[in-house]
Amino acid sequence: METPALRPRGPTSTTVPLPLGEVLRLAGDAEASGRFEEARRLLDYILAAEPNEPSALHLSGVVAFRLGDPEKALAQMERSLELGIDTPLYLRNICEMYRVLGRLDEALDTARQAVVLAPSDPLCLQNIAIIHFHRLEIDEAIACADAALRIDPTLPGAHFARAEALLLRGDWEQGWEEYEWRFRIQGASPLMPPTNAPQWDGKPLQSETLLLVADQGFGDVVQFCRYIPWAVERCPDIAIACSKPMAALVRQQHPTLKIFQHWQDCPPFAAYCALSGLPRLHGTRTDNVPALAPYLHADPKRIAQWRERLDRIAPRGYRRVGLVWAGQPRHNNDRNRSTTLSTFAPLGSLRGIALVSLQKGPATVQAGQYFGQAPLLNIGAEVADYDDTMAIIDSLDLVITVDTSVGHLAGAMNRPSWIMLPRAPDWRWLLERSDSPWYPSVRLFRQSVSRQWAGPIGEITAALREQFAAV
Numbered sequence: 020m021e022t023p024a025l026r027p028r029g030p031t032s033t034t035v036p037l038p039l040g041e042v043l044r045l046a047g048d049a050e051a052s053g054r055f056e057e058a059r060r061l062l063d064y065i066l067a068a069e070p071n072e073p074s075a076l077h078l079s080g081v082v083a084f085r086l087g088d089p090e091k092a093l094a095q096m097e098r099s100l101e102l103g104i105d106t107p108l109y110l111r112n113i114c115e116m117y118r119v120l121g122r123l124d125e126a127l128d129t130a131r132q133a134v135v136l137a138p139s140d141p142l143c144l145q146n147i148a149i150i151h152f153h154r155l156e157i158d159e160a161i162a163c164a165d166a167a168l169r170i171d172p173t174l175p176g177a178h179f180a181r182a183e184a185l186l187l188r189g190d191w192e193q194g195w196e197e198y199e200w201r202f203r204i205q206g207a208s209p210l211m212p213p214t215n216a217p218q219w220d221g222k223p224l225q226s227e228t229l230l231l232v233a234d235q236g237f238g239d240v241v242q243f244c245r246y247i248p249w250a251v252e253r254c255p256d257i258a259i260a261c262s263k264p265m266a267a268l269v270r271q272q273h274p275t276l277k278i279f280q281h282w283q284d285c286p287p288f289a290a291y292c293a294l295s296g297l298p299r300l301h302g303t304r305t306d307n308v309p310a311l312a313p314y315l316h317a318d319p320k321r322i323a324q325w326r327e328r329l330d331r332i333a334p335r336g337y338r339r340v341g342l343v344w345a346g347q348p349r350h351n352n353d354r355n356r357s358t359t360l361s362t363f364a365p366l367g368s369l370r371g372i373a374l375v376s377l378q379k380g381p382a383t384v385q386a387g388q389y390f391g392q393a394p395l396l397n398i399g400a401e402v403a404d405y406d407d408t409m410a411i412i413d414s415l416d417l418v419i420t421v422d423t424s425v426g427h428l429a430g431a432m433n434r435p436s437w438i439m440l441p442r443a444p445d446w447r448w449l450l451e452r453s454d455s456p457w458y459p460s461v462r463l464f465r466q467s468v469s470r471q472w473a474g475p476i477g478e479i480t481a482a483l484r485e486q487f488a489a490v
Contacts, residue, residue, distance in 0.1 A: 039065060039072065046078060055085045073104040081112065089119045107137040111146050118150055119354065121470050126150045141167035141174050148180040152187075153443045153469075157450070160184040175203035186446035194446075195299035202293075210234055210293055211260065212282055219290040221253070221300035227289035228277075229254035233261040233269060234293045236350070237405075237424035240265045241431050242447065242457060245310035246297035247272035258286050259294075267406055268315055305449070308456045312433035321410035329375070329414050332396055337373040338487045340366070341412060341429075342395075343420035345382035355441040355470065356422045360385040362472045363419075365480040367391015372487060375415060377408060377425055412436075416487070419479060422448075430458025437462045437479060442469040 042065050049058035062079040065072060080095030093116040099109060110133035117126035127150050133143040148163035161184045167177035182197030202210055210232055219229055231250065233240045240261070251257055251273050258277040261269050266278050279285060292300070301309060333339055345357040359382070366374060367389065374395045376386050379402065386397040402408055408428060412418055418429040418436040422445060429436035440448055440463055448455060448463060455461045462482075464475040 039069065039075075043075060043078070046075070046082075050078065050082050050085065055082050058082045059086065071102055073099040073102040076102070077104060077109055077112070080116070084116065084119075089116055092116050093120065105132075105136070107133040107140050107143055110136070111142060114146055114150065118153060121354070123150060123154050123469065127154070139170060141170040141177060144170070145174060145177045145180060148177065148184070152180060152184055155443050155450075157184050157188050161188075175200045175205070179204055183446045187444070187448075187450060189305050189449055191298075191304050192302075195303070198299065199296065211291065214291065216288055217290050218296075219254075219292040219300070224254040224256070224289055226256075227254075228256045228258055228286055230285065230288035230291040231257060231259045231297075232291065232293050233259060233265055235295055236347075237262075237265060238422075238427040239295055241268065241315070241424060241427035243294040243297060244269050244272050245314050245431070246294070246301060247276070249301055249309055250292075250297060251275075258288060260285065264405055267404075271315055305456050312431050312458055312460060315409065315428065315431040317409035317413040317432065318406055321406055322413050325407070325410040326414045328398075328401075329396070329411075332398075333373045333375075334394060337371055337394070338416045339373050339375050339414070340483070341375045341377045341415045341418040341420070341425075342366075343377050343418075343423050343425045344385070345378065345380065346421060346423040348381065352441075352445070355443070356445075357382070358421060358439075358472050360389060362476055364391060365476055366419075366483065367393045367395070369393055369480070369484060369487075372483070375411070377402065377411065377418070377420070417483075419483075426461065427458075430455070430461045433458075433460045435460050435462075437464060437482075439472065439475045439479070440465045442466040 042061055046058045046061035046065070049061065059079070059082050062075055062082060065075045066079065069075070076095050077099035080092040080099070083095060084092035093113065096109065096113045096116060100113065110129050114126045114129035114133065117123070117129060127147070130143065130147045130150055134147065137143055144163050144167035148160045148167065151160035151163060161181055164177045164181035164184065167174055178197050178200035182194050182200065185194035185197060201207065229250065231247070233244070247257070247269070258279065259269055260282070261278050261280065263280050266280070269278060270276060277286060303309070329339060342363060344360050344363060346353055350356070368391060370392065372393050374393050376383070376395060376397045376399050378386065378399045383399045386395060386399070389395045402411065405428065408425065409432060412429050412432060412434050416435070418425065418434065420426045420436065421439050422441070426436055426438040438461055444465065447457060453463050455463060464478050466472065467474050
């Protein structure tokens with residue numbers, strides 16, 4: 020989402036105490052600086068005086084999106100178009116709203132309008148590449164990204180769009196190289212503080228420290244920490260920048276790791292690498308994924324505690340199936356990957372199983388609205404950390420989850436887990452497959468229609484009935 024240039028117009032542009040252009044500039048500065056509520060107040064003030072000011076309307080749409088209201092954002096942006104503003108930038112922003120809201124046909128039509136207006140603008144072609152990816156038109160996505168890069172070979176977003184499409188298609192040799200552009204995308208969080216040390220090239224460092232950064236989300240850390248033993252073979256002295264929730268899991272990969280949470284505790288190092296950059300250096304392809312599970316293990320004491328807890332609250336003899344229906348709301352793809360507990364209603368009609376909620380976060384409240392025949396054990400509030408989660412997973416017969424860190428965790432433990440994927444999945448799950456080269460114990464259930472979970476849930480219900488002989 021890009022901030023538009025402010026173009027006040029109209030004879031009444033000075034009917035507010037400050038000139039309209041000045042107030043718009045202040046609002047734009049506030050939005051660009053992340054002061055979204057301040058920007059919203061300024062724009063509300065402008066639009067109260069001039070409801071049809073298109074630049075203010077469009078910027079208010081950008082701010083509404085920043086504040087988590089894409090429906091309002093789209094309404095404001097569409098209104099600005101009705102008033103005659105149809106620059107490529109405005110069209111790019113609107114097609115992003117269509118994409119976020121799952122209206123992919125309209126997103127593609129709008130993106131194509133932007134290309135007609137600005138055929139030499141690589142950002143317009145980049146937008147089309149992203150939309151094609153979400154429509155699972157992978158060859159088209161790569162072609163549009165290539166066209167954008169012919170205009171601007173240094174455009175990070177086009178490289179990253181190309182990376183995701185290549186990786187999803189299984190072309191990991193090219194995909195990993197393009198994936199390195201992810202840190203150059205505008206607005207991306209820096210990997211680490213500025214340093215003069217080089218990025219590690221995979222060559223041995225026998226007497227110097229290698230810094231690994233556990234970047235990206237929790238699921239990524241679970242997936243890529245498998246490469247730590249491979250790195251230790253080349254660099255025995257390794258320090259790892261890692262968030263506190265992940266530290267114990269990362270520690271399992273090698274006993275001598277120096278793990279820290281704050282940059283002031285970082286020891287001197289000779290080179291650095293993102294944890295998610297190790298597959299490229301390893302030369303990972305779909306047929307040589309290293310460190311097949313299990314490479315994470317639950318603590319035996321916690322396993323004993325949780326098994327005793329579940330034995331007390333679960334009906335005797337019932338199969339125990341863990342559920343996770345929503346990920347972090349802040350995730351940029353959460354609208355596609357998450358669902359609600361009600362989606363799992365068909366499982367509640369099965370006899371002989373007990374559903375165990377592993378859900379954390381705001382979505383846990385949905386457990387109070389469950390009324391299925393199968394009992395639901397709502398223990399999410401008792402789960403303190405990933406050590407608890409692993410111990411519970413070890414005590415279950417099966418985990419069923421949307422694409423969250425719990426699916427990665429169960430896979431890394433080599434525990435049976437079924438993962439529900441959106442129509443356009445994350446690149447790591449590849450296309451069409453029901454298995455995963457990353458996790459042998461994982462089975463994948465895919466949407467055939469975007470944002471429609473009935474198909475995967477129907478398949479899961481049938482498979483669960485067959486597997487556990489539930490009727």
